[in-house]
Amino acid sequence: MNKRVYNFSAGPSMLPVAVLERAAAEMTNANGTGQSVMEMSHRSKDFKPIIDHAEAMLRELMEIPGNYKVLFLQGGASLQFPMIPLNLAVREDGKKQKVTYVDTGVWASKAAEEASKYAEVRVAASSKDKAYSYIPEAPAPDTEDVYYHITWNNTIVGTKWNKIPNTGSVPLVADISSCILSEPLDVSKFALLYAGAQKNLGPAGVTVVIIREDLIKKVPDWIPTMLRYEIHAKEGSMYNTPPCYGIYIIGLVLDWMKEQGGLAEIERRNREKATLLYDYLDQSKLFRSPIRKEDRSLMNIPFVIGNADLEAQFVKEAAASGLVNLAGHRLVGGMRASIYNAMPKEGVLALIDFMKQFEAAHRS
Amino acid sequence: MNKRVYNFSAGPSMLPVAVLERAAAEMTNANGTGQSVMEMSHRSKDFKPIIDHAEAMLRELMEIPGNYKVLFLQGGASLQFPMIPLNLAVREDGKKQKVTYVDTGVWASKAAEEASKYAEVRVAASSKDKAYSYIPEAPAPDTEDVYYHITWNNTIVGTKWNKIPNTGSVPLVADISSCILSEPLDVSKFALLYAGAQKNLGPAGVTVVIIREDLIKKVPDWIPTMLRYEIHAKEGSMYNTPPCYGIYIIGLVLDWMKEQGGLAEIERRNREKATLLYDYLDQSKLFRSPIRKEDRSLMNIPFVIGNADLEAQFVKEAAASGLVNLAGHRLVGGMRASIYNAMPKEGVLALIDFMKQFEAAHRS
Numbered sequence: 095m096n097k098r099v100y101n102f103s104a105g106p107s108m109l110p111v112a113v114l115e116r117a118a119a120e121m122t123n124a125n126g127t128g129q130s131v132m133e134m135s136h137r138s139k140d141f142k143p144i145i146d147h148a149e150a151m152l153r154e155l156m157e158i159p160g161n162y163k164v165l166f167l168q169g170g171a172s173l174q175f176p177m178i179p180l181n182l183a184v185r186e187d188g189k190k191q192k193v194t195y196v197d198t199g200v201w202a203s204k205a206a207e208e209a210s211k212y213a214e215v216r217v218a219a220s221s222k223d224k225a226y227s228y229i230p231e232a233p234a235p236d237t238e239d240v241y242y243h244i245t246w247n248n249t250i251v252g253t254k255w256n257k258i259p260n261t262g263s264v265p266l267v268a269d270i271s272s273c274i275l276s277e278p279l280d281v282s283k284f285a286l287l288y289a290g291a292q293k294n295l296g297p298a299g300v301t302v303v304i305i306r307e308d309l310i311k312k313v314p315d316w317i318p319t320m321l322r323y324e325i326h327a328k329e330g331s332m333y334n335t336p337p338c339y340g341i342y343i344i345g346l347v348l349d350w351m352k353e354q355g356g357l358a359e360i361e362r363r364n365r366e367k368a369t370l371l372y373d374y375l376d377q378s379k380l381f382r383s384p385i386r387k388e389d390r391s392l393m394n395i396p397f398v399i400g401n402a403d404l405e406a407q408f409v410k411e412a413a414a415s416g417l418v419n420l421a422g423h424r425l426v427g428g429m430r431a432s433i434y435n436a437m438p439k440e441g442v443l444a445l446i447d448f449m450k451q452f453e454a455a456h457r458s
Numbered sequence: 459m460n461k462r463v464y465n466f467s468a469g470p471s472m473l474p475v476a477v478l479e480r481a482a483a484e485m486t487n488a489n490g491t492g493q494s495v496m497e498m499s500h501r502s503k504d505f506k507p508i509i510d511h512a513e514a515m516l517r518e519l520m521e522i523p524g525n526y527k528v529l530f531l532q533g534g535a536s537l538q539f540p541m542i543p544l545n546l547a548v549r550e551d552g553k554k555q556k557v558t559y560v561d562t563g564v565w566a567s568k569a570a571e572e573a574s575k576y577a578e579v580r581v582a583a584s585s586k587d588k589a590y591s592y593i594p595e596a597p598a599p600d601t602e603d604v605y606y607h608i609t610w611n612n613t614i615v616g617t618k619w620n621k622i623p624n625t626g627s628v629p630l631v632a633d634i635s636s637c638i639l640s641e642p643l644d645v646s647k648f649a650l651l652y653a654g655a656q657k658n659l660g661p662a663g664v665t666v667v668i669i670r671e672d673l674i675k676k677v678p679d680w681i682p683t684m685l686r687y688e689i690h691a692k693e694g695s696m697y698n699t700p701p702c703y704g705i706y707i708i709g710l711v712l713d714w715m716k717e718q719g720g721l722a723e724i725e726r727r728n729r730e731k732a733t734l735l736y737d738y739l740d741q742s743k744l745f746r747s748p749i750r751k752e753d754r755s756l757m758n759i760p761f762v763i764g765n766a767d768l769e770a771q772f773v774k775e776a777a778a779s780g781l782v783n784l785a786g787h788r789l790v791g792g793m794r795a796s797i798y799n800a801m802p803k804e805g806v807l808a809l810i811d812f813m814k815q816f817e818a819a820h821r822s
């Protein structure tokens with residue numbers, strides 16, 4: 095294939111082509127250093143401005159208050175599942191502390207399961223009864239909770255929270271892996287936000303953690319040094335060698351976002367793209383969205399026909415037309431179009447066109 | 459600067475320019491997939507051959523026996539420091555198991571310190587008495603040891619083991635971060651080998667673990683899922699999203715190694731490069747190597763003048779001549795030339811030329 099495809103993968107997924115072209119152009123000699131960013135010593139004067147720039151751009155676009163640290167870590171969102179309770183909930187005396195999780199899907203429940211190794215986890219609400227097709231009301235925290243965890247955007251099922259739960263003085267923690275920088279989010283309402291980079295930010299292999307400073311504290315000795323926010327915060331994400339190239343790409347992606355008009359314009363585009371697809375689904379006689387309207391994700395849009403053979407045929411024929419990775423997650427089946435920031439409107443229009451043709455051919 | 463520099467960084471460091479050029483050429487469309495490797499879903503048919511290829515090439519070049527698993531993980535060698543004892547030494551009943559470490563430098567002692575959280579660590583020998591300038595005799599393992607840990611190449615001080623300690627039935631574990639694929643190594647003599655990618659393999663953000671299958675076992679529940687070899691082995695390094703782009707670059711670097719003539723030819727070049735520099739140092743009246751001859755690293759070559767001002771001037775003037783990152787590690791000072799696989803002989807010759815000029819100007 096000579097031309098680029100529209101990639102609807104849930105992540106890793108599309109990156110802005112302008113970013114890829116700039117990375118290619120700088121590959122053997124970045125900023126006149128005579129080196130690739132991949133070759134730069136993380137402790138060198140060449141790399142320092144690159145990580146500083148990525149952090150500054152993230153702070154600017156997300157409007158991160160000054161009393162939050164930004165960490166660039168490894169291990170994916172999956173390593174945050176244990177790091178959060180290990181850092182926020184483990185006491186020297188071993189007494190298990192209370193935490194609340196809301197179960198809105200596979201990732202939310204994996205996070206809770208991992209936390210239950212280190213904390214007394216209460217799953218206060220779940221939408222599992224209806225295949226996670228909605229976001230439940232957020233119950234009040236327990237007064238003894240040391241934190242309260244939600245998954246802001248649920249990648250697999252395609253839901254998202256539409257208001258920030260009020261947890262009072264209990265620190266609110268949110269997984270924003272699949273929606274970071276898709277629309278404005280009031281960081282000051284959260285104690286900790288985390289995201290794997292591989293959807294809206296850059297390549298897999300970098301995890302961003304945004305943590306309010308008062309939550310960063312010394313933890314018991316038995317916790318691995320590499321799993322301590324305290325260490326990474328103190329060392330500016332350089333306790334050991336960070337994933338330098340991924341951090342560089344994140345900086346380029348954030349530059350691109352700003353050039354596009356910043357988060358307000360990105361949000362406008364995301365709403366426009368999602369609305370186009372949801373509107374089509376809602377009037378279609380062949381396809382439908384299984385998700386409650388008010389809880390629908392802007393980023394991950396699952397849809398079904400209700401006939402597994404026809405769905406498989408759809409996914410296959412779409413791929414042949416340059417619309418790739420439209421199969422739903424293996425746990426839920428059907429189809430899913432992930433339309434992250436880098437998916438152009440043209441990609442969504444091409445998908446809708448293809449769906450219309452498919453509908454015309456298969457509506458009996 | 460329009461031309462590329464010779465980068466003597468201890469890591470991240472130089473990569474073969476042919477690899478960088480290929481990565482740049484494939485940046486927006488790899489193998490006709492219409493995507494960058496950075497954009498590929500890790501579960502797609504496009505990415506599968508890429509990770510399989512990286513593993514197959516590593517197996518071929520290192521001659522890894524069939525009863526070893528190859529894992530591509532995140533977190534750097536530093537995350538292996540706890541993972542090794544957590545996977546090999548922790549028992550369900552909490553009884554601390556015995557392990558032996560040999561202290562040959564900063565990384566070796568960091569590894570031992572982290573292990574002491576989970577195991578009864580015996581540091582059986584150390585070369586700290588002489589600033590780590592030699593490799594001590596390897597003491598016999600304790601009969602109760604569950605493993606025996608060494609740091610094969612010591613990046614900061616520039617030593618390496620020149621024979622594999624005989625640990626009998628006690629599993630031998632080695633950190634080969636800074637020497638992997640620099641010369642042949644008999645993998646079958648080790649139970650576990652690990653390396654951060656950022657010296658000889660590729661970009662920072664990938665850690666390679668080569669582990670004998672019989673050592674992979676279920677570990678107690680309290681150990682984070684992400685820190686279990688069992689999980690990563692069972693899931694083929696895809697328990698969560700792996701650092702896909704780094705794995706791709708590793709595959710390209712290994713292709714390049716094979717094209718150059720494989721490990722035998724790489725070793726020949728490494729010996730030639732190191733010999734040129736050590737021979738110059740040993741006859742120089744200004745510079746000298748602080749390391750015992752039989753224990754000298756092929757990869758990391760520290761040298762000193764013994765005058766901090768002159769050393770700083772050397773590092774600065776060398777950089778101005780396109781020979782960058784020659785300062786020694788902040789803990790030891792002096793100079794260090796890291797000459798990994800991708801450093802061409804021309805780079806070493808340029809360094810020696812520069813040293814000769816500097817010596818002529820400054821030998822009083």
Ligand SMILES: Cc1ncc(COP(=O)(O)O)c(C=O)c1O
Pocket residue numbers: 104105169170171172173201245247248249250269270271272290698699700
């Ligand atoms: C919401 C959410 N959380 C966590 C994860 C796991 O992320 P990782 O693969 O980076 O560990 C994902 C992956 O898709 C996700 O979508």
Ligand SMILES: Cc1ncc(COP(=O)(O)O)c(C=O)c1O
Pocket residue numbers: 334335336468469533534535536537565609611612613614633634635636654655
């Ligand atoms: C021998 C050795 N071990 C461990 C490390 C730590 O590696 P990382 O930064 O990948 O955690 C290094 C880093 O230079 C090293 O040289």
Ligand SMILES: [Mg+2]
Pocket residue numbers: 198199200201202248249250251252
């Ligand atoms: Mg989900």
Ligand SMILES: [Mg+2]
Pocket residue numbers: 374375376377378379380381382383
């Ligand atoms: Mg419909």
Ligand SMILES: [Mg+2]
Pocket residue numbers: 562563564565566611612613614615616
């Ligand atoms: Mg060392």
Ligand SMILES: [Mg+2]
Pocket residue numbers: 738739740741742743744745746747
């Ligand atoms: Mg000398």
